[in-house]
Amino acid sequence: MLSWLPQNVSTFGGSVDSTIRLIYYIVGAWFLATEGLLLYFVLRYRRKQGRRAFYKRAETIRQAAWVLIPAAIVLCLDLSIDASGASTWRKVKETLPSNAVQVEVTAQRFAWLFTYPGPDGKFGTPDDVTILGELHVPAGKPVELIMRSRDVIHSLFIPDFRFRQDVVPGRTIDAWFEATRPGSYELGCSELCGDAHFDMRGTVIVHDAGDYASWLRKTWRSAPAAVQNLSGAAKKG
Amino acid sequence: MKTMVVVDAHETAGFWRQYVFSTDHKMIAKQYLAISAFMALVGGLLSYLIRSQLAWPEKPVTGWGFVGPDAYNAFVTMHGTIMVFFVAMPLLLGAMGNFLIPLMVGAPDMAFPRLNRLSVWTLFVASIVLLSSFFVPGGASPAGWTGYVPLSDVPAYTGAFWGINLWLVALALEFASFLMGGVNFLTTAINMRAPGMTLWRLPLIVWMQVSASVIFLLSVGPLIAGAVMLFLDRTFHTGFFVPGKGGDPLLWEHLFWFFGHPEVYVVALPGFGAMLEIFSVFSRKPVFGYRTIVYSTIAAGFLSFVVWAHHMFVSGMDPRLAAPFSVTTILISVPFAIIVFAMVATLWRGSISFETPMLFALGGLATFIVGGVTGIFLGSEAADIYFHGTYFVVAHFHYTLFPTVIFGGFAAIYYWYPKMFGRMMNDALGKLHFWLTLVFFNVVFIPLFLLGIGGAPRRVYTFEAYNFLKPLQPLNVIATYAAIFLLLAQLPFLVNFAWSLARGKVAGRNPWHANTLEWTTDSPPPHGNFDLQPVVYRDPYEYSLPDSSEDWLPQSQPAAPAVAAAAD
Numbered sequence: 044m045l046s047w048l049p050q051n052v053s054t055f056g057g058s059v060d061s062t063i064r065l066i067y068y069i070v071g072a073w074f075l076a077t078e079g080l081l082l083y084f085v086l087r088y089r090r091k092q093g094r095r096a097f098y099k100r101a102e103t104i105r106q107a108a109w110v111l112i113p114a115a116i117v118l119c120l121d122l123s124i125d126a127s128g129a130s131t132w133r134k135v136k137e138t139l140p141s142n143a144v145q146v147e148v149t150a151q152r153f154a155w156l157f158t159y160p161g162p163d164g165k166f167g168t169p170d171d172v173t174i175l176g177e178l179h180v181p182a183g184k185p186v187e188l189i190m191r192s193r194d195v196i197h198s199l200f201i202p203d204f205r206f207r208q209d210v211v212p213g214r215t216i217d218a219w220f221e222a223t224r225p226g227s228y229e230l231g232c233s234e235l236c237g238d239a240h241f242d243m244r245g246t247v248i249v250h251d252a253g254d255y256a257s258w259l260r261k262t263w264r265s266a267p268a269a270v271q272n273l274s275g276a277a278k279k280g
Numbered sequence: 281m282k283t284m285v286v287v288d289a290h291e292t293a294g295f296w297r298q299y300v301f302s303t304d305h306k307m308i309a310k311q312y313l314a315i316s317a318f319m320a321l322v323g324g325l326l327s328y329l330i331r332s333q334l335a336w337p338e339k340p341v342t343g344w345g346f347v348g349p350d351a352y353n354a355f356v357t358m359h360g361t362i363m364v365f366f367v368a369m370p371l372l373l374g375a376m377g378n379f380l381i382p383l384m385v386g387a388p389d390m391a392f393p394r395l396n397r398l399s400v401w402t403l404f405v406a407s408i409v410l411l412s413s414f415f416v417p418g419g420a421s422p423a424g425w426t427g428y429v430p431l432s433d434v435p436a437y438t439g440a441f442w443g444i445n446l447w448l449v450a451l452a453l454e455f456a457s458f459l460m461g462g463v464n465f466l467t468t469a470i471n472m473r474a475p476g477m478t479l480w481r482l483p484l485i486v487w488m489q490v491s492a493s494v495i496f497l498l499s500v501g502p503l504i505a506g507a508v509m510l511f512l513d514r515t516f517h518t519g520f521f522v523p524g525k526g527g528d529p530l531l532w533e534h535l536f537w538f539f540g541h542p543e544v545y546v547v548a549l550p551g552f553g554a555m556l557e558i559f560s561v562f563s564r565k566p567v568f569g570y571r572t573i574v575y576s577t578i579a580a581g582f583l584s585f586v587v588w589a590h591h592m593f594v595s596g597m598d599p600r601l602a603a604p605f606s607v608t609t610i611l612i613s614v615p616f617a618i619i620v621f622a623m624v625a626t627l628w629r630g631s632i633s634f635e636t637p638m639l640f641a642l643g644g645l646a647t648f649i650v651g652g653v654t655g656i657f658l659g660s661e662a663a664d665i666y667f668h669g670t671y672f673v674v675a676h677f678h679y680t681l682f683p684t685v686i687f688g689g690f691a692a693i694y695y696w697y698p699k700m701f702g703r704m705m706n707d708a709l710g711k712l713h714f715w716l717t718l719v720f721f722n723v724v725f726i727p728l729f730l731l732g733i734g735g736a737p738r739r740v741y742t743f744e745a746y747n748f749l750k751p752l753q754p755l756n757v758i759a760t761y762a763a764i765f766l767l768l769a770q771l772p773f774l775v776n777f778a779w780s781l782a783r784g785k786v787a788g789r790n791p792w793h794a795n796t797l798e799w800t801t802d803s804p805p806p807h808g809n810f811d812l813q814p815v816v817y818r819d820p821y822e823y824s825l826p827d828s829s830e831d832w833l834p835q836s837q838p839a840a841p842a843v844a845a846a847a848d
Contacts, residue, residue: 213523
């Protein structure tokens with residue numbers, strides 16, 4: 044079943060996948076054991092002439108142990124899943140790498156806008172560049188997303204990165220990822236945001252480090268074109 | 281033995297008093313059943329429209345026409361709202377709880393019969409309000425059954441001004457209805473038990489109904505507050521949830537899920553209760569670990585109040601909250617594992633027969649296990665980063681609610697139909713209904729798990745929007761064909777239900793040789809339920825006692841027959 048997972052091209056995607064895999068094997072084993080036992084009992088103890096059911100109420104702890112001990116094993120396995128999940132979560136959501144490339148993400152019905160600081164390296168100055176629907180990032184470097192919404196709740200979802208973060212109006216939410224391989228990957232909105240929610244998508248373009256620098260310089264030079272893009276987005280929204 | 285309290289001479293009352301404005305809990309149960317059956321037809325039709333659009337995007341749906349993105353979102357919203365609040369609750373609590381609690385505890389009626397009448401009629405009005413929202417300008421709410429703000433808050437975002445207002449009013453009325461019902465359930469089960477019916481002699485389904493009512497009563501308050509705030513935001517622009525006015529969208533998510541998650545157990549527990557009764561009767565064995573199950577249910581009830589934020593791991597709440605909520609969520613698997621193991625252990629060394637109610641109960645257990653284990657993926661904060669908001673979630677909750685509500689509900693209907701209407705349902709048609717339902721249910725929802733693992737987001741109008749979804753489209757087509765067959769598979773049930781009312785085999789008092797009190801009176805029971813006040817001498821599941829000639833021993837029978845003495 045897990046072969047249906049898409050490729051993973053982020054540094055933390057492997058941890059997410061290993062938590063998924065751990066759960067898959069644990070619950071898979073329980074699933075087969077419980078369904079197998081159920082099927083066996085149903086066939087083995089079907090009604091037959093002359094055989095009476097076994098009177099067993101299991102009111103004592105000793106008898107109830109037949110269900111309590113398996114439940115205690117479930118508890119231990121639960122805790123191992125919790126431990127794996129918590130360590131993956133800390134890595135993905137509770138730590139923000141320093142020296143990350145910063146990009147501002149603005150979600151609005153029904154588009155993603157990505158803002159880069161201009162040559163001055165600061166956000167909020169006139170040389171900022173905003174691009175519609177395309178998130179350009181370098182490979183092998185952490186990328187910090189500074190996420191805001193202009194209207195309703197959206198959720199940025201990049202399946203190949205195992206990345207998902209809701210974007211909530213009135214808040215600024217920081218998130219990060221680090222892509223491992225240059226290429227082009229789909230991103231989308233995974234929180235219902237209105238009639239064209241399904242169409243609120245875009246692309247992550249991962250450059251290798253050198254290409255990214257030259258892409259950035261080129262974008263700074265052609266900034267007016269990008270701004271044109273933005274006004275197109277405003278019309279669409 | 282004291283004689284029965286005489287309830288007003290109901291049988292001689294006119295049509296309106298007997299069938300419409302009745303205070304008899306059994307008639308009220310039938311009214312709940314009728315409401316839930318009608319709403320299930322609407323919810324089923326909506327699922328047909330949703331699935332058709334997904335399989336054959338932007339092609340006119342056979343028998344309906346073109347479904348646009350706004351209509352699609354409205355259909356998804358209304359399907360969820362209807363199935364949870366207007367099918368599951370009326371069926372499992374309204375119909376089953378009303379019918380069974382007084383009969384099983386040995387009471388002549390509910391504690392507050394007029395309140396009971398008011399609660400079913402409040403639900404009726406709620407249903408009309410909800411259905412009318414399809415026909416107002418702007419259409420029904422397209423904001424999702426969770427009604428996340430600000431999408432549902434600011435009318436300009438949806439265009440459904442009256443649609444969402446009516447949705448809120450309908451929910452408020454529904455909550456009022458089940459608050460009244462819950463008070464009645466609790467009072468009846470606590471105060472009106474027959475002599476000898478101690479708490480530890482209550483049938484498990486009564487425990488489950490009572491637990492579900494307590495969970496509902498305690499959890500719904502915050503959501504009512506939230507719904508009032510949302511209504512004020514929409515009509516008086518108060519801004520409780522609007523960031524620009526100092527409000528907070530996450531507040532709604534907390535209030536919604538503080539209720540929304542316990543609500544899952546409100547509908548699941550009565551379904552488990554029905555399965556437990558049926559497992560015991562059809563394997564002729566006591567339920568394995570009665571008290572263990574009761575304690576597990578109570579533990580699950582408490583835990584259900586501290587798991588809600590697992591719906592919000594990636595919502596933008598403080599990420600440090602994720603780990604504690606993940607621990608409580610995964611812990612709640614322990615009491616449910618105990619209940620599931622106890623069900624399986626009840627079958628162990630039983631003498632199992634496979635009439636239709638037993639098949640549905642077994643099918644419900646087998647499929648619920650899938651829903652249970654897949655919940656672990658979503659309860660783990662790390663795995664949820666990937667699975668949140670995908671079709672994996674859709675498949676998972678259908679695998680928890682369909683087994684408990686639909687399989688559990690059908691098991692209950694086939695099992696208690698003879699008590700309710702005095703006649704048996706046809707077993708061959710019932711078995712056909714079961715096997716078709718079991719097969720097509722799985723063929724609908726296994727592909728949805730695969731879609732979710734492939735990353736497909738839910739509430740997406742067409743998979744053609746994303747390149748990575750296009751190769752997954754065949755799964756959508758399979759699921760849609762199966763969904764159509766699943767809907768058609770309900771026809772044998774409707775035929776069986778109607779035909780058996782007139783032509784079914786006359787049931788007699790106790791066709792299944794079951795122990796609980798409802799089987800000691802006429803089928804259907806008269807107004808007032810029992811000729812004589814029943815007295816309870818023992819636990820509800822005394823099947824196959826070693827020293828008894830019969831393999832069953834009713835709760836109301838003073839002593840076990842030593843030799844072959846007929847007991848009916």
